[in-house]
Amino acid sequence: MNIILATHNRGKIEEFKRILLDYPVNLSSVFDYGITLEPEETGVTFSENAQIKLDYYLKIIKKNKLHDNSNKNLLIAEDSGIEIEALNGEPGILSARYGGEGLNSMDRNDLVLKNMQGVASKNRKARFVCCIKVVDIEIDFKYEFIGYSEGMIMDNIYGSKGFGYDPIFKPLGYNVSMASLQPEVKDKISHRGLATRKLIKELLDAR
Numbered sequence: 201m202n203i204i205l206a207t208h209n210r211g212k213i214e215e216f217k218r219i220l221l222d223y224p225v226n227l228s229s230v231f232d233y234g235i236t237l238e239p240e241e242t243g244v245t246f247s248e249n250a251q252i253k254l255d256y257y258l259k260i261i262k263k264n265k266l267h268d269n270s271n272k273n274l275l276i277a278e279d280s281g282i283e284i285e286a287l288n289g290e291p292g293i294l295s296a297r298y299g300g301e302g303l304n305s306m307d308r309n310d311l312v313l314k315n316m317q318g319v320a321s322k323n324r325k326a327r328f329v330c331c332i333k334v335v336d337i338e339i340d341f342k343y344e345f346i347g348y349s350e351g352m353i354m355d356n357i358y359g360s361k362g363f364g365y366d367p368i369f370k371p372l373g374y375n376v377s378m379a380s381l382q383p384e385v386k387d388k389i390s391h392r393g394l395a396t397r398k399l400i401k402e403l404l405d406a407r
């Protein structure tokens with residue numbers, strides 16, 4: 201089975217590769233097909249944005265006949281982000297763009313910390329959300345899987361693994377940031393790990 205990852209986020213690709221390592225799948229991404237264009241994420245939910253990405257890349261792949269017809273081909277798009285209770289759910293679907301386009305991940309972490317200044321520990325609840333949309337390219341059959349990872353926003357930046365908001369997020373049940381955990385530990389508890397394992401279970405059950 202071939203799985204094409206419809207994302208330009210290298211952090212996501214690295215994680216999907218690790219999570220799917222033990223499964224009999226050939227993994228590629230839109231980078232491998234030279235697709236550099238990205239859709240505008242105009243949805244108002246994670247699910248809508250994942251669907252926009254899925255439809256956009258599906259059209260390109262079908263139009264250019266980029267998939268291998270001799271095999272089962274799945275296209276996977278995902279929309280994810282972090283919802284912070286004290287910020288009324290922000291950055292949410294705007295996680296990749298929080299504070300404006302000119303910022304990098306560390307600037308965004310600094311901005312969150314600044315906006316959370318003075319917020320007591322008990323009010324620093326947050327969660328990562330991952331919505332995965334999958335389509336079987338030949339039969340156009342679509343699935344959706346959601347995963348959450350609950351935790352707290354820390355008081356500073358800690359750790360250098362992972363990507364995005366990992367350095368300021370302390371997962372429930374741990375005393376360190378997501379960016380301080382070994383990658384395999386993150387995969388076990390992460391929103392992406394949970395959603396991807398639901399997808400794998402569905403695929404295996406359907407066989």
Ligand code: ITT
Nearest residue numbers: 207208209278279280281282295296363364365366
């Ligand atoms: P694609 O649309 O190409 O997939 P993107 O980075 O724009 O890439 P999203 O719109 O889904 O993807 O934005 C997700 C953002 O949420 C991401 O850029 C991070 O800032 C944050 N995020 C998602 N998952 C994360 C994780 O596991 N750890 C840390 N931050 C994460």
